[in-house]
Amino acid sequence: MGTRYDFPGGIHPPDNKQQSLQTPIRQAPLPAQLIVPLRQHRGDPGHVLVAVGDRVLTGQPLSEGEPGLSVPVHAPTSGTITAIGPHEVPHPSGLEETCIHIEADGQDQWCELAPCPADASTLERYDHLHRTGVVGLGGAGFPTRDKLQSASEAPKVLILNGAECEPYITADQALMRERPDSVIAGALALWQLVGAAQCLIGIEDNKPDAIEALRQAAEGTGIEIRVVPTRYPSGGEKQLIQLLTGQEVPSGGLPADIGVLCQNVATAVAVDRSLRLGEPVIQRITTFTGEALTRPGNIEARIGTPLDHLLFEAGLDPDQLHRLIMGGPLMGFDLTTTGLPLIKTANCLIAGTAEEFPDSPIPQPCIRCGLCEQACPVDLLPQQLYWFASAGEHHKAEHFDLFDCIECGACDWVCPSHLPLTDYYRHSKGVLRQEKKEQAEADHARQRFEERQARMEREQAEREERRRARQQAREQRRSGEPAEAGGTETGAASAAAPPGPDRETLIQRRDQARQKVEEAEAQLAEAREQTPEAVPKLERALNKHRKRLDAAEKALSDAREEARSC
Amino acid sequence: MLTSQRIMLWVMAATLPGLLALIHFFGWGVLISVLWCMGVAMATEALILWIRARPVQRTLMDGSAALTGLLLGLSLPPLLPWWIALVATASAIILAKHLYGGLGSNLFNPAMVGYALVLVSFPEAMTTRWALPLSLQETPLGLLDSLSVFTGLGSASVDAFTGATPLDDYKHAIDGAVASQVTAAPIYGDRIALGWEWVNLGFLAGGLLLIQRRIITWHIPVSLLGALTFMALLFGYDPDQSVPLGLHLLAGGTMFGAFFIATDPVSAATSNRGKLWYGAGIGVLLYTIRAWGSYPDAVAFAVLLMNLAVPFLDYYTRPRTRGHQRAGRGVPS
Numbered sequence: 054m055g056t057r058y059d060f061p062g063g064i065h066p067p068d069n070k071q072q073s074l075q076t077p078i079r080q081a082p083l084p085a086q087l088i089v090p091l092r093q094h095r096g097d098p099g100h101v102l103v104a105v106g107d108r109v110l111t112g113q114p115l116s117e118g119e120p121g122l123s124v125p126v127h128a129p130t131s132g133t134i135t136a137i138g139p140h141e142v143p144h145p146s147g148l149e150e151t152c153i154h155i156e157a158d159g160q161d162q163w164c165e166l167a168p169c170p171a172d173a174s175t176l177e178r179y180d181h182l183h184r185t186g187v188v189g190l191g192g193a194g195f196p197t198r199d200k201l202q203s204a205s206e207a208p209k210v211l212i213l214n215g216a217e218c219e220p221y222i223t224a225d226q227a228l229m230r231e232r233p234d235s236v237i238a239g240a241l242a243l244w245q246l247v248g249a250a251q252c253l254i255g256i257e258d259n260k261p262d263a264i265e266a267l268r269q270a271a272e273g274t275g276i277e278i279r280v281v282p283t284r285y286p287s288g289g290e291k292q293l294i295q296l297l298t299g300q301e302v303p304s305g306g307l308p309a310d311i312g313v314l315c316q317n318v319a320t321a322v323a324v325d326r327s328l329r330l331g332e333p334v335i336q337r338i339t340t341f342t343g344e345a346l347t348r349p350g351n352i353e354a355r356i357g358t359p360l361d362h363l364l365f366e367a368g369l370d371p372d373q374l375h376r377l378i379m380g381g382p383l384m385g386f387d388l389t390t391t392g393l394p395l396i397k398t399a400n401c402l403i404a405g406t407a408e409e410f411p412d413s414p415i416p417q418p419c420i421r422c423g424l425c426e427q428a429c430p431v432d433l434l435p436q437q438l439y440w441f442a443s444a445g446e447h448h449k450a451e452h453f454d455l456f457d458c459i460e461c462g463a464c465d466w467v468c469p470s471h472l473p474l475t476d477y478y479r480h481s482k483g484v485l486r487q488e489k490k491e492q493a494e495a496d497h498a499r500q501r502f503e504e505r506q507a508r509m510e511r512e513q514a515e516r517e518e519r520r521r522a523r524q525q526a527r528e529q530r531r532s533g534e535p536a537e538a539g540g541t542e543t544g545a546a547s548a549a550a551p552p553g554p555d556r557e558t559l560i561q562r563r564d565q566a567r568q569k570v571e572e573a574e575a576q577l578a579e580a581r582e583q584t585p586e587a588v589p590k591l592e593r594a595l596n597k598h599r600k601r602l603d604a605a606e607k608a609l610s611d612a613r614e615e616a617r618s619c
Numbered sequence: 620m621l622t623s624q625r626i627m628l629w630v631m632a633a634t635l636p637g638l639l640a641l642i643h644f645f646g647w648g649v650l651i652s653v654l655w656c657m658g659v660a661m662a663t664e665a666l667i668l669w670i671r672a673r674p675v676q677r678t679l680m681d682g683s684a685a686l687t688g689l690l691l692g693l694s695l696p697p698l699l700p701w702w703i704a705l706v707a708t709a710s711a712i713i714l715a716k717h718l719y720g721g722l723g724s725n726l727f728n729p730a731m732v733g734y735a736l737v738l739v740s741f742p743e744a745m746t747t748r749w750a751l752p753l754s755l756q757e758t759p760l761g762l763l764d765s766l767s768v769f770t771g772l773g774s775a776s777v778d779a780f781t782g783a784t785p786l787d788d789y790k791h792a793i794d795g796a797v798a799s800q801v802t803a804a805p806i807y808g809d810r811i812a813l814g815w816e817w818v819n820l821g822f823l824a825g826g827l828l829l830i831q832r833r834i835i836t837w838h839i840p841v842s843l844l845g846a847l848t849f850m851a852l853l854f855g856y857d858p859d860q861s862v863p864l865g866l867h868l869l870a871g872g873t874m875f876g877a878f879f880i881a882t883d884p885v886s887a888a889t890s891n892r893g894k895l896w897y898g899a900g901i902g903v904l905l906y907t908i909r910a911w912g913s914y915p916d917a918v919a920f921a922v923l924l925m926n927l928a929v930p931f932l933d934y935y936t937r938p939r940t941r942g943h944q945r946a947g948r949g950v951p952s
Contacts, residue, residue, distance in 0.1 A: 060941065291941065304942035417623050417681060418723035422884040423836070424621065426891075432938040436889055452951050454940040469621040 058299035060292045062430045063284040064463045066220050066383070068259060073223045073342040076350040078231055081366050086135075087155045087357035088394035089126050090142045091116050094188040095195050098151055099123040107134045110164035112333050115153050118183060124196050125186050127333040128155060129355035131162040143360075143379045143393045145386040152394065155357065166331035178246055178328060185333040186397075187324055191225075191288075191317030192380060194398040197324065200316075201247060204309035211249035212297055213240050215256045215263065215318040216281060216288030219381030222401040224338045225318050227351040229256070229263035232322070233270035239321030240276050242328055247314055252276045254318070255293045259283040285383065286461040290315045292430050304457050319400075334397055341367035343404035345374040354395055361391040364404060375407040382410070383462040417470040425464035425474060431457050435464040439474050442481040447488075450481050458482075556616070559609040566602040573598045626834055627682030630879065631689055633828045636821035637875060638693065644814030645750040646780075647765040648697030653689055655701060655769070656708045660688030663712040671717065683722050687711055690730040690879060694872065694919070695737075696748040698760075698768050698781055703741055707733035727926045728886045731919040738919065746915065751782045752814040755805050785812035786871040787915035789862050798858035812870035819874040826878025838894035839887060839901075840877040846902025847873065854910060861910060873905070876918035886926045893929075893936035900925045 091098035099116030100123075103109060109128040118125040132155045139149040169181040183198040191214060215236075217225040229236050236254075244252040254271070256264050258280045267278050281287050281296045291302045293315065300311045308315050316324075319338065326332040335356050342349040347368030354363055361369075378385040380401055403410075425435035433454055441450035455478060464474045573595040580587045641649040664684035668675045679685075691708055711733030719725040738745045753759040760768070760780050768780070782788075785806050792801045801807075810816055829835045847867055855861035867873060872880075881887060881901050888897040901921045908917035939946040 061938075295941070301942050304940065306942070414622075415677070418721065420623055420626070420683075420723050420885050421887075421889050422623075422626060422834075423889050424833075426889060427833075427836070431941045433940055434890055434933075434937060437933065449950055452947065452949075453937070454943065454947060457940045457942055467621070469623045469626055471622070 058296055060287075060295045060430050061432045062426075062428045062463060063286065063292075064428050064466055065283070066285060066466060068283070069220045069342070070223045070226065070259070073221070073340045073349045073351060074226065076348075078227050078338055078351045078353050079366075081352050081354035081358060081363055083130055083157055083159065083161060083355065084358045084362045085157055086359065087129055087132070087157060087355065088140055088359065089115060089129065089153045089155065089357040090140070090394060090396060091126060091151045091153070092123075092142075093126060093194060093356070093397040094124045095193065097123045099125050101137060101151075101153070103134050103137075103153065105134050105137060108132070108158075109134060109155065110162050112166060112335060113164040114184070114186075114333070118186075120180065120183050121196075121199055124183065124188055125333075126153075126356070127186055127335050128164075129335040129357045130155070130157045131160055132157040141390065141393055143388060143396055143399060147389060168331040169328040175246065182324060182327050185327040185331065187320065187327050187334055188397055189317055190319040190323060190334075190337060190397060190400070192384075192398050192400050197316070197320060201314070203307050204247070204312075204314055207248040207250075208309060208314040209250050209312035210298055210314070211240075211244050211247055211252045212293060212313060212315045213243070213252070213254040213318050213321055214288055214290065214293055214315055215254050215260075215267075216293055217260070218257055218283070218285045218288035219383055219401075220285075221342050221403050222340050222381050223342075224340045224351055224400045226260045226263050227340075228319055228322065228338055229260070230266045233263075233266035235322050235325065236267060236318050237270040237274060237276060238329075239318070239323070239325040240271075241274060242325040243316060243321050244276070246324070246328075249314065253279050253297050255279050255281055255287075255297050257281055257283045257287055285463060286430055286459070289430065289459050289461055291459065304454070337395070337397060337399070339363070339395065339399050340401040341404070342401070343378075344406040344409045345370050345404035356395055356397055358395045359391075360388075360393050360395060360402065363395065364391055364402070367404075369404055373406045374404050376403070376405045376410040378403040378405065378410075383466060384460065413473075414471045416472045419470055419472060422469060424467040424469060428463040428467045430461060430463060431459060433458060435474055438481070439472060439477055442477040447481045447484050450478075451485055455481055455485070556609070556612055559605070559612055563602070563605040563609050566598065566605040569598045570595065570602050621834070623683075624681050627686045629832055629834050630829065631682070631686055633825035633834075634689060634693060634822070634879060636824045637818055638821075640814070640818040640821040641693070641697075644752045644754075644817065645697050646753050646760045647762045648750055648760065648769065649693075651765055651769050652695055652697050652699065652704060653692030656692035656695070656704055657685050657688035659705050659708040660684045660691070660712055663709045664717075667713060667717045671721075673721070678722070681722065684712060684716075687716070687729045687733075691733050693875060694730065694734050694880075696745060696781075697750050698748050698765070699744060700771055701769050703737050703744055706740075707737040709733075710736050723885055725885055726929070728880060728883050728922050730883075731880060731922050731926075735919045735923060738914070746787065747783065748781050749784045750780055752806065752808075755813070756780050782806065784871065784915065785815060786862065786866055786909070789866055789870075790909070790915060793859065793861065798863070811865045815871070816869045819869040822874040822878055826874065826882075829878065829882070835878070835882040835884075836891065836894065838891055839881050839898035842895045842898030843877045843881055843902040843905075844868065844873070846899040847905050848902075850903055850906035850910075854906070867906070867909070871909075871916040872918045876901075876905070876922065880918055880922055881925075886922075886929065888929050888932040888936065890933065890936045890938055892938065893932040896932050896936060897925055897929065900928060 099118040101116050103115050110131045111128055113128045114125050115128055116125045134153060135156045136154040138151065140152040141147065142150045169178055173181065179198045179201050187197040189195040189197060215225050215229055240252055240254060254267060254276060256278065264278060264280055271278055279297055286292055287296055290308065294308055294313050295301055298313060302308050303310055323334050336353055337356065338351050338353045340351050341363060347370060349367060352363055352366060377388045379388055379399060380386065382403065419436055419439060421436050423436065429435055437453050438450050438455055441453065458478050460475050460479065462475050468474060577591045577595055580591050661679060661684050665675050665679055668678050688708055691711055695704055695707060711729040715727050715729035715732035716725050788806060789801055806813055826840055830837050848864060851864040851867045855863060881898060888894050904921035904924055905917050908914055908920055914920065934950045935948055937946050
């Protein structure tokens with residue numbers, strides 16, 4: 054069963070998957086020390102529940118999460134908490150995060166697990182997944198509960214992503230070919246949970262063993278195994294959805310907007326184990342590969358296991374190691390040390406030699422050859438984006454749909470000038486995000502300022518009003534009984550009359566106008582003797598000023614008249 | 620994996636069939652011209668890089684200057700005096716390339732800027748000095764004679780070896796004759812245009828190789844040749860009145876222009892739709908200038924004029940980004 058749909062672009066890098074597929078999945082021995090970062094997902098770190106010196110059991114929650122914000126982590130084995138503090142974690146930035154250090158007691162004694170009750174509602178099931186720390190295991194680490202809840206109604210199609218398109222990575226392939234029954238169980242659990250009309254599993258055609266195993270396991274379940282052509286990045290969520298349904302996820306939207314839910318196959322297995330057994334995510338399968346390893350393969354290890362422990366297990370030859378990459382060669386990032394813990398999103402670790410991953414050549418100028426454009430799976434114009442990004446014209450890049458870039462790195466791979474294009478796009482996105490944040494803050498500040506200003510003006514006016522009222526009251530008290538009536542009347546009249554200039558202003562205006570007339574008369578007299586050509590103009594000016602004086606005098610006399618009549 | 624250097628080398632290699640055909644039919648002058656232009660281009664590039672304090676050797680290795688020289692050498696008449704070729708090549712590298720910022724930053728095709736500059740400056744030498752096919756020369760010009768003409772030393776007179784190209788000749792001769800009379804002249808040979816047809820087929824073959832190697836895409840050549848064909852059929856359907864389609868396609872620099880000049884990525888449109896418009900524009904201009912202008916071949920002017928339109932085309936022919944309803948347009952100021 055092939056696919057009828059396609060996405061644009063894509064590349065065919067050497068897949069280098071065989072190296073890690075020679076042996077079945079191995080279990081890593083328990084390490085003596087484990088380091089569990091609080092944040093292994095998209096979001097904030099959870100709230101720590103344990104203290105230094107506490108003894109914890111396998112599967113016991115170490116932190117508490119808040120749905121939509123943070124996801125809890127669990128003790129990967131039984132032991133004692135020896136420290137809680139910052140430690141370097143696998144992240145492109147090399148940042149430190151709060152980690153919980155556990156000294157394993159070697160007994161691996163499990164805490165009591167609570168499966169999800171059979172009569173639990175959908176929402177309760179989602180929360181159960183959250184409590185057991187389920188996040189997307191394909192690499193993004195998006196909290197599974199939040200993703201499931203993003204669909205306001207039941208999706209039409211549930212897609213399990215088993216494409217695994219990036220070179221070197223075989224963790225999902227190993228899982229599918231060796232444990233097809235648990236993958237299908239996971240698919241059924243998810244399918245039942247979200248109630249989709251259709252459940253598809255998408256796999257690239259370079260994994261015939263996995264396809265065969267899943268087909269057999271899926272027999273009679275209604276789950277369809279859909280084989281897609283091998284082409285990077287067919288495993289990108291949007292690309293796989295496009296391949297299987299022909300639909301495009303709207304820009305800035307979610308798959309839920311077109312009635313699709315996409316989950317990685319390993320995540321599906323975790324969902325099943327969470328619901329059925331109450332088991333939290335404390336281990337995962339990770340591909341260890343690269344020429345610097347003598348025993349490459351897929352290793353199932355506890356979260357928090359130090360990477361050097363696992364690299365030793367995979368037979369690392371430190372003299373051969375040139376680059377250590379977490380994730381794949383296209384979307385992964387370099388690690389500078391091996392003392393980092395295994396985290397939930399670590400699907401692959403490549404220990405490459407210098408021949409395998411030579412240092413990239415010095416970038417040359419972009420010659421607009423357009424190879425990147427032919428490779429882009431989203432139909433962007435990467436060379437234009439690069440042009441804008443490198444010139445600091447980030448808004449133009451945004452106008453050219455920078456934020457639709459999925460950062461797959463296909464353009465980097467084809468670029469004949471060896472330009473790190475995706476780095477430019479990430480930088481540009483960062484600048485724009487920062488700018489938007491600052492803009493939002495500025496807007497907020499301005500709004501607050503304007504509100505304060507309005508409030509102060511209002512208060513000022515109220516004070517003024519009170520002052521006037523007090524003054525009036527004082528005046529009334531001072532000018533005894535007979536004047537009081539008149540005073541009251543005056544007050545009433547002035548309140549009723551339209552607000553106009555008072556008498557002082559009128560007098561001032563009249564005086565100013567008179568002065569102007571006098572000045573104009575003097576100028577005219579002077580001009581009559583010295584510059585006759587200016588006379589007509591000055592005469593006109595004098596007439597104007599005279600008229601104004603008349604008007605001012607009339608206004609003043611009217612005002613006097615009115616005051617007298619009161 | 621393609622590198623910029625390899626792209627340049629592939630393009631150079633793809634000119635070989637055309638180059639060999641040119642040498643075969645028009646003599647050693649072509650090779651001398653090509654080598655001279657390549658040498659001047661690289662020397663000029665090295666000088667400018669040195670002045671601009673850029674890495675000289677590494678940048679020269681990218682092959683872009685050598686390619687510019689090669690393309691110019693292929694475009695210029697083979698028996699042109701050395702100093703005109705020098706002016707053309709040095710201007711291409713200095714004015715058209717480095718004054719804009721070097722490789723990748725030029726708005727205009729450097730080779731065509733050099734060509735157009737000498738075409739308007741030395742029109743006589745540029746339009747009348749095309750070598751006659753060797754078989755039509757009374758005593759075919761040898762290597763030494765070619766060098767002598769090229770350097771201006773020695774006694775070889777150039778007039779005996781040169782003449783108008785078929786494209787030029789037909790345009791003027793058809794005014795007072797019918798097609799069969801015009802094409803009876805020996806420069807038309809037995810088929811379309813003696814020698815030229817093979818030269819054009821050579822460049823066509825090289826161009827197809829570039830498409831097969833994915834160094835260029837089909838968009839520009841196809842739309843260019845399509846537009847030229849359309850114009851020639853629409854306005855020049857009568858061979859007794861105007862130059863026929865066969866000559867347009869196979870007698871001048873058409874194939875060379877379509878596959879090697881118009882496809883220069885730096886100065887061409889980049890989106891697939893943009894490339895179609897760009898190529899079609901060149902095709903229309905090519906016919907317009909040839910039929911109603913005063914230049915017999917018009918690749919240089921057609922390409923340069925469309926170079927001007929490239930930023931506009933790039934902004935208004937964006938593909939539809941996946942996830943969007945329709946393609947974005949324009950650019951914010």
